[in-house]
Amino acid sequence: MTDPAAAPAPPGAPRLLGLDTALYLVTDSAMCRAAGRSVAQTVALAVEGGAGLVQVRDKHAGEAEFDELARSVVAAVEQTRDRLGIDHEIPVFLDDRVASARRLLDEGLRVHVHVGQDDEPVERVRTAIGPEPLLGLSASNEQEFAAGEAAGGVNLFGVGPVWATQTKDVARAALGPERIRELAAAARLPIVAIGGIGAGNAAELAGSGAIGVCVVSAICAAPDPRAAAQRIRAAFAETPHLDDPAHLDEPSDPPAPHPAGGTP
Numbered sequence: 442m443t444d445p446a447a448a449p450a451p452p453g454a455p456r457l458l459g460l461d462t463a464l465y466l467v468t469d470s471a472m473c474r475a476a477g478r479s480v481a482q483t484v485a486l487a488v489e490g491g492a493g494l495v496q497v498r499d500k501h502a503g504e505a506e507f508d509e510l511a512r513s514v515v516a517a518v519e520q521t522r523d524r525l526g527i528d529h530e531i532p533v534f535l536d537d538r539v540a541s542a543r544r545l546l547d548e549g550l551r552v553h554v555h556v557g558q559d560d561e562p563v564e565r566v567r568t569a570i571g572p573e574p575l576l577g578l579s580a581s582n583e584q585e586f587a588a589g590e591a592a593g594g595v596n597l598f599g600v601g602p603v604w605a606t607q608t609k610d611v612a613r614a615a616l617g618p619e620r621i622r623e624l625a626a627a628a629r630l631p632i633v634a635i636g637g638i639g640a641g642n643a644a645e646l647a648g649s650g651a652i653g654v655c656v657v658s659a660i661c662a663a664p665d666p667r668a669a670a671q672r673i674r675a676a677f678a679e680t681p682h683l684d685d686p687a688h689l690d691e692p693s694d695p696p697a698p699h700p701a702g703g704t705p
């Protein structure tokens with residue numbers, strides 16, 4: 442669970458209460474395959490190592506293949522939780538795949554969705570998935586925060602790239618940890634940081650206000666994903682806690698005006 446001794450929870454956090462947000466694994470099927478493991482095996486090891494959020498991201502899988510991949514990840518997470526006696530949910534987000542999320546929700550699986558600025562608009566995603574699933578939105582500046590907050594129905598922002606990454610072509614310049622700190626203070630929803638994060642630099646994001654670090658290659662391509670997850674999690678030890686409901690807005694509340702550059 443997140444560290445109750447750390448900084449107060451950011452606004453908009455109640456929907457995330459009780460989750461362990463410090464380490465967010467985003468999967469890459471090709472990297473897992475190249476390392477000699479399935480995505481589900483990699484996810485199980487990362488959860489053992491402390492990943493508390495998981496995202497299934499595969500830009501190449503066809504629809505049926507992606508559905509099956511997502512089912513395998515949900516099953517791996519549930520089996521690992523049972524085996525380790527983890528009593529809080531470990532949410533499984535689907536990257537971009539709103540129709541897949543709808544199908545899996547209709548099967549009774551608990552899945553969530555992450556979309557970016559160029560994906561289906563969050564209002565449509567929320568309508569498609571209903572009120573219960575979490576909805577993450579990529580946003581890398583104050584304007585994108587404001588638009589995502591005004592849309593309603595978004596639960597958290599994915600903010601990046603913090604550092605250069607080989608995993609994806611990102612046209613934007615690296616933000617760096619100081620800008621992450623500023624953005625975390627400006628956002629009215631919790632943020633997770635993504636891009637170029639590994640055991641060697643995750644400590645630079647500790648105390649930044651981000652509720653977690655998202656990691657692709659440093660876990661999916663690692664020889665030992667469990668140990669990699671443990672190391673990254675330990676480096677990012679100091680996280681804002683989500684157990685104090687005081688002063689929190691509901692994510693669906695109309696957004697309050699943005700403060701002029703200060704923490705709400």
Ligand SMILES: Cc1ncc(COP(=O)(O)OP(=O)(O)O)c(N)n1
Nearest residue numbers: 536555556557558579599600635655
């Ligand atoms: C947690 C998180 N943050 C950001 C992203 C990037 O999403 P997007 O901008 O839509 O790019 P793709 O991942 O779809 O290439 C993410 N996936 N997760």
Ligand SMILES: Cc1nc(C(=O)O)sc1CCOP(=O)(O)O
Nearest residue numbers: 601602606608636637656657658
């Ligand atoms: C999927 C993704 N989104 C990013 C963003 O900046 O929005 S960076 C990224 C890839 C992150 O991979 P790695 O942990 O291997 O650097």
Ligand SMILES: [Mg+2]
Nearest residue numbers: 537556557560
């Ligand atoms: Mg996307």
